[in-house]
């Protein structure tokens with residue numbers, strides 16, 4: 001105790017020489033730096049609970065875990081039901097080449113895949129043929145009973161462009177890109193000739209008696225695929241890593257008649273409730289006014305959702321923990337929303353906006369983070385005329401070593417979608433995206449099988465927790481309520497029409513259920 005007093009006294013007196021420093025801000029930085037809980041929280045959420053697809057028991061576990069965490073920090077927390085979803089739980093995926101030789105393949109079932117039996121399915125693999133027209137495709141469909149069908153294009157290379165750019169001769173790089181563009185065009189034209197789209201062809205294959213679907217949704221990096229939903233009703237749909245997929249494709253083309261074995265187990269759990277986790281530190285002077293910290297809690301389930309949006313989740317949880325410790329009696333209420341089902345259309349946050357008009361009308365500011373592990377490098381005024389005045393005032397309290405990386409744009413434009421700040425923007429609430437440095441987010445982690453703990457850059461996440469806690473503190477303490485005056489959007493040069501602000505949209509409250 002004495003030691004602490006001496007240190008803080010020493011800090012204050014040395015700082016007085018340059019600039020009066022705010023002890024709350026000093027304490028926030030010290031706590032975030034010397035007593036960080038980010039690694040521990042990341043382990044518990046990502047390694048132990050895992051991915052958080054809407055409607056899965058793991059999403060529910062995450063909701064319960066977060067409430068328990070907040071309570072352990074002395075923060076009030078609750079799970080608020082906003083809808084219901086198809087309940088589903090991912091089981092084992094195991095995909096093997098069994099002929100002409102044996103090899104375990106790198107792949108996984110897509111989300112909401114219908115379960116196979118324990119034995120799974122073993123069958124010959126075929127590819128979609130080049131067809132003359134929809135009639136010839138229908139003829140081909142008649143012969144696919146009992147087969148597993150490859151439904152994605154065969155990529156000419158598994159090396160990303162940046163790798164070609166570094167090593168290939170210019171001629172060879174250009175040749176590859178031209179060939180790929182041509183093959184992609186031809187692939188699309190052929191799918192069109194079948195009379196189906198790349199999506200609707202899957203139910204058609206299933207109806208014709210295929211026993212499995214294999215796709216490969218390459219994300220243009222080494223070994224990285226995007227993993228979304230299955231489009232089959234009773235047969236398995238799995239995604240294979242690029243080279244395992246193209247190897248099968250070559251085997252078909254060379255007439256090797258490859259066979260694979262797929263075990264893809266899952267459980268259907270009927271209709272289950274879905275929640276937002278809400279926690280709050282009550283304001284003392286203006287308890288009915290709110291500063292909202294925001295990050296969606298759900299994820300896709302090819303990886304563990306580490307950067308989408310595990311890191312945003314960690315930032316907000318850590319900021320709340322630190323605020324409760326160092327700023328326990330805020331002027332305004334500080335509320336955090338860990339939204340459900342952002343990935344299917346901002347559903348949790350849209351429901352919150354719809355269900356809580358009393359909160360929405362009294363929001364001072366929303367800070368949302370949802371684009372990966374990187375330190376914050378961009379903040380836009382989101383189209384609010386006076387955002388410059390208050391955001392730059394709050395930012396001026398943040399240490400230089402954090403703000404030096406941040407480019408601000410004022411008044412900016414409202415966000416029409418993309419993440420949960422858009423749900424609040426549509427209600428006219430000053431809501432801002434804390435936008436991160438990419439760290440190859442779009443290709444390597446966003447919705448991919450490689451969105452895992454090892455990609456987290458904890459120094460950047462720590463910096464974001466400090467930034468968020470200070471912004472929340474300053475927004476809470478502000479003398480005045482923020483202005484909601486909106487800019488008039490310019491005329492769209494493409495359509496010639498006057499730009500309009502995004503409109504409020506209702507969430508999907510019953511998802512994945514027929």
Ligand SMILES: [Zn+2]
Pocket residue numbers: 296308309342370371419
């Ligand atoms: Zn996200």
